[in-house]
Amino acid sequence: MAAFSDMLRKFVKRDLTYVTSTYSMTIDIEKKERQLANELNKFSGKFMSNSKWTKVFEKLSQNIDIINKCLMKDVHDELLRQIYLPTFENVSFTFHDKGFKDYGGNQPYRFKEIQWIEFPSHWTIKSQKYKQDILKIKNQLHNIGQLEIECDEEKLIIYGYK
Numbered sequence: 001m002a003a004f005s006d007m008l009r010k011f012v013k014r015d016l017t018y019v020t021s022t023y024s025m026t027i028d029i030e031k032k033e034r035q036l037a038n039e040l041n042k043f044s045g046k047f048m049s050n051s052k053w054t055k056v057f058e059k060l061s062q063n064i065d066i067i068n069k070c071l072m073k074d075v076h077d078e079l080l081r082q083i084y085l086p087t088f089e090n091v092s093f094t095f096h097d098k099g100f101k102d103y104g105g106n107q108p109y110r111f112k113e114i115q116w117i118e119f120p121s122h123w124t125i126k127s128q129k130y131k132q133d134i135l136k137i138k139n140q141l142h143n144i145g146q147l148e149i150e151c152d153e154e155k156l157i158i159y160g161y162k
């Protein structure tokens with residue numbers, strides 16, 4: 001009978017730990033959603049939907065040969081993070097209907113967390129100079145539909161929020 005009591009105590013303890021951790025995760029998710037909503041409320045304009053971001057990233061993946069560097073600014077902080085675009089054949093492994101998994105070391109992102117993506121026209125790494133034709137990239141995005149774009153000789157930006 002003692003063995004049964006010990007076993008029962010272990011199951012109850014394990015189940016309570018599971019319930020507690022699940023409850024804690026639910027609270028964390030709700031807290032993160034409120035924080036995200038507060039971040040998004042700071043912007044005056046929303047320009048992209050999940051389906052439009054999907055079209056943009058699919059088109060970029062179809063034209064990966066002209067893209068050497070893509071940066072993303074999310075709504076949470078001021079960092080520009082490099083994101084790695086897959087080939088079109090692998091786009092479904094990276095992108096889904098509400099976001100993407102970035103294999104470049106960044107966390108998974110939902111499209112609604114993207115403030116903008118940016119394509120620099122040139123950059124330097126350890127005295128090595130690199131460039132890409134941002135007008136070619138812009139032209140490839142032309143038939144997706146209405147995009148909020150800023151383009152000058154330094155960079156091309158596609159805005160999610162302003």
